Amino acid sequence: MNSTHEVFNQPAPLADYNLFETNRPLRDALKFNAPALDTTGLRQLGATLGSGAMQTHARLANVHGPVLHSHDRFGRRVDQVEFHPSYHELMKLATGAGLHGSPWSDEDASPHVRRAAGFMLFTELEPSTLCPISMSYAATPALRGNTAIYADWGPRLASRAYDPELKPWQAKAGLTMGMGMTEKQGGSDVRANTTRAEPAGLDGWGERYAITGHKWFFSAPMCDAFLVLAQTQSGLSCFFLPRVLPDGGLNAIRIQRLKDKLGNKANASSEVEFEGAQAWLVGGEGRGIPQILEMGTMTRLDCALGTSGLMRQALALALNHTSQRKAFGKLLVDQPLMRNVLADLALESEAATALAMRLARAFDRPGDAHEAAMARLLTPVAKFWICKRGSHFAQEAMECLGGNGYVEEGGEGIMARVYREMPLNSIWEGAGNIMALDLLRALRKADAVAALAQELAAAKGAHPALDKLAAALPTRIEEMASEVEARRLAQDVALAVQAALLLQTAPAAVFAAFCDSRLAGNWGQSFGTLGAGTDFDAIIARAMPR
């Protein structure tokens, strides 16, 4: 019924643009963290990810979510999860781009930085398919704790082929992995795990166990194998648990049901029971927590990267909308108060990108003592602060779209998906408090405070508020009497590092506005409260997605 009126003053959707080329903050972060990186592949990936065709796959994979088939129609257990074909298209693209495992076998200088940029860009298209991609990437450092299994599985975990078939590992072109720690009685405190592991023999993969118990959150249950925690006589230990056993039989992993989640709709998250499932010990018996935390560290990096990508996507949608929509005689993007909101969001988004990419660089140089210290320190800091800012950010970006922002299908319906996804990276893989407490543990290491000071030294003298914070941090850390201030500390370390990075990666207008607002107090308690002297033009022009 178009006969009553002409549709006008509604924006053209943001589609068919190159996510990489139009993301200036990301490109500058790459120049800083990996100056010699060949970005040809990222440029190609950016064009594919920004295409209308892939946006349709992202929408379909979320609208037609995974379906559990616990039994076949004759009553036999099958424990299969069925996905829409668009889900498989997304998985194929992510795997083909090497976002899952390839950095562990790539031989150039910056494989983790390159992969981090690709992961961040992919998040803008669709974040929930990245759950199994992230876990597959993260599994390698922990899986190396069993050299025989790693020798067999490593090459196919790094393969760029996506193979969703349920087959023994030898018959597959590519493999994926997940993780199982959280049980009903405890997720943060995994020491409360009750799942038991009984010795069941010895073979080419080492000590085999029979695992009995449950996992309350078990995402991507169609992965080829999982690292899980279970109790042995010596305490909590880490196990490799394949879905299909080497002889071709199905392992005893019973999928009870799929979680009905707020967002993250394309990804299947399940509850499972293990009925004497066969698994192999990874790392030392009783050393399960440090062993699986090697996986947790990498997934925490991905939480920071993922939320940075979601922020960029929300900002791009807000800029696209306000650049085309008029109110009160002007484009929204030209209304002074809207410019304050957009510039403030742009600062937050760029600071998140800078910090997440800096953290990724630390994983490219494990042999460098300063980078190792940064990996340990900045992982909880980035995971805590970036993810904590995500939901607030998404709400404000949504509001820039007015009512269209709140509608699932209309206007830029992607915004609703971004908003529902945002809290997740803050909760899983160690919720906010757990990250802040982990920072305190990291700071107990002898070289941690000196490493932080070294990281901030690059910005000495650039802004009085940053100088003041950098000078105060060592004493605050030393004198901190109680963990009750841990969040405050994590926030301030994040802000100081973000400011120091922006000095080195962003134009002066961005650095000055970030320090004036976040560090010097010329700011309010919501976005859009930057001081009147801010260079809004420069900040907004830099963030524009077109």
Ligand SMILES: Cc1cc2nc3c(=O)[nH]c(=O)nc-3n(C[C@H](O)[C@H](O)[C@H](O)COP(=O)(O)OP(=O)(O)OC[C@H]3O[C@@H](n4cnc5c(N)ncnc54)[C@H](O)[C@@H]3O)c2cc1C
């Ligand atoms: C969609 C989704 C998918 C998931 N997929 C997986 C998966 O594949 N594998 C897996 O193992 N897990 C998975 N999880 C579980 C997730 O990692 C946990 O939910 C998370 O670690 C928190 O654990 P919990 O739910 O038991 O909450 P709790 O541990 O009970 O924590 C509740 C709150 O208390 C806080 N808290 C805990 N201890 C302290 C303390 N000492 N001081 C102050 N505050 C504290 C936490 O920060 C949190 O805010 C998934 C979760 C979700 C939502």
